[in-house]
Amino acid sequence: MSEKREISRRTFLNYALMGTGGFLAAGMITPMIRFAVDPLLKASAGGDKVAVGSVDEFGPEPKRVEFKVHTKDGWYESDSVLSAWVTKNDKGEILALSPICKHLGCTVNWNDNPDYPNEYYCPCHGGRYNINGQQYIGTPPTKPLDEYETEVKDGKLYLGKIKPNPRPGVSE
Numbered sequence: 428m429s430e431k432r433e434i435s436r437r438t439f440l441n442y443a444l445m446g447t448g449g450f451l452a453a454g455m456i457t458p459m460i461r462f463a464v465d466p467l468l469k470a471s472a473g474g475d476k477v478a479v480g481s482v483d484e485f486g487p488e489p490k491r492v493e494f495k496v497h498t499k500d501g502w503y504e505s506d507s508v509l510s511a512w513v514t515k516n517d518k519g520e521i522l523a524l525s526p527i528c529k530h531l532g533c534t535v536n537w538n539d540n541p542d543y544p545n546e547y548y549c550p551c552h553g554g555r556y557n558i559n560g561q562q563y564i565g566t567p568p569t570k571p572l573d574e575y576e577t578e579v580k581d582g583k584l585y586l587g588k589i590k591p592n593p594r595p596g597v598s599e
């Protein structure tokens with residue numbers, strides 16, 4: 428025959444207090460934890476593309492566009508202004524280049540130096556790129572200008588993330 432184990436009043440009260448205290452603590456801590464990690468659980472809007480104008484505005488001559496992007500990284504949200512040099516060739520293919528020089532990060536401009544017409548020129552150390560963003564071998568940059576993902580929808584051009592430009596460097 429099994430022996431019946433009795434719980435003292437003190438033990439019962441201890442259990443009851445621990446259970447109630449644990450329940451109340453969980454009720455207070457859970458919203459705090461959720462508040463703290465919530466931004467990490469939400470999907471980032473970083474993959475969105477931004478409209479930069481009608482596709483008809485662009486042609487074989489590079490045109491500079493500026494656009495605002497909203498980025499969210501965990502708890503940190505910010506708006507930044509980016510720019511791109513956009514061309515559309517005679518086949519209707521669009522190329523949107525980042526203006527950030529691949530040498531040390533200065534900003535390049537199109538057709539800005541009379542000594543190097545119809546090129547992207549970096550004033551910091553004389554970096555040079557052709558219209559497709561390919562660096563001229565022998566100038567400081569060792570990579571072509573990055574390009575933006577592009578999409579044309581309802582006659583508008585949208586730019587997305589920056590990606591590496593696969594074109595090789597060129598000789599003069």
Ligand code: FES
Nearest residue numbers: 528530531549554
């Ligand atoms: S930063 Fe452009 S050439 Fe050096």
